[in-house]
Amino acid sequence: MPEGKIIKALSGFYYVLDGHQIIQCRGRGVFRKNKITPLVGDSVVYQAENEREGYIMEVYERKNELIRPPIANVDQAILVFSAKEPDFSSILLDRFLVIIESNEINPIICITKMDLLTDEERLKLSDYVNDYRKIGYEITLSSSKTEEGLDKLLPHIKGKISVFAGQSGVGKSSLLNAIKPDLELKTSHISSHLGRGKHTTRHVELIDIENGLVADTPGFSALEFDTLEAEYLSNCFPEMAALRNDCKFRGCLHLNEPKCAVKDAVANEEIPRYRYDHYLQFLQEIKDRKPRY
Ligand code: GDP
Ligand code: ZN
Structure with a gap:
């Protein structure tokens, strides 16, 4: 059959x-x-x-199942950030990365609106880009306006089921429209008038782009660490997960434990300080989380 x-x-x-x-x-x-x-x-x-x-x-x-939007077998999340308007935020990026990693979905980082940056600003952003590439993340730089860099994103879509993710206004719909110009997607400006319930009745559809399937509704809009365990958090930071067996204590939270390989790596700048700081902040949020029953 x-x-x-x-x-x-x-x-x-x-x-x-x-x-x-x-x-x-x-x-x-x-x-x-x-x-x-x-x-x-x-x-x-x-x-x-x-x-x-x-x-x-x-x-x-199914290999997995997203709840919002309801899609099965998602291979990857294309995590869209704008270089400007709104400004790039590494803590927000890390927050999205943790949520996506904890769902065992592969993230592809896509920084868009590159046309809005001056040369100097591009240089500043490239420090972050290098850090994330060193960790092992795929990261593409593009503009839906000038279409620069779109060719780098397309090969990632082929043969996969992808969901776009990212804050409102970063340029997700514009990006989808730019890679599939015959699409007429609603931009956030139109749909925001419908208020908060806008996603509840809306159905999701997969669009065939470049021999891949892309969800027409963004995912991962809830960014709380609802179900993530403190012990599991560092698994969602690949550069920390790689050192897991090098810490003296099993289940090391990389806080005040002696002989912690992660803290050593931060001290000698193998792990960017801001990544570790974000880890600490998320850990605190998880610890402060109210029990749900
Ligand atoms: P979404 O909410 O993530 O879907 O964002 P939209 O695609 O609706 O874009 C938000 C705003 O950013 C719109 O006013 C777009 O015209 C603008 N925008 C999107 N992509 C680009 C880009 O690459 N360059 C520039 N200059 N503006 C962009
Ligand atoms: Zn440790």
């Missing part, structure tokens, strides 16, 4: 992309007994009734 990916769910129909065809499917099959509700992003087996319609027979096991 043929297979495909659900790219849209609406009014009881699932739209399954199989190659270049989209088949409008209804649910049927064993997954219904197991109470699985098919999600956008699911890989499915379907039975074709004719060229355009069919039935979903089976939903493959």
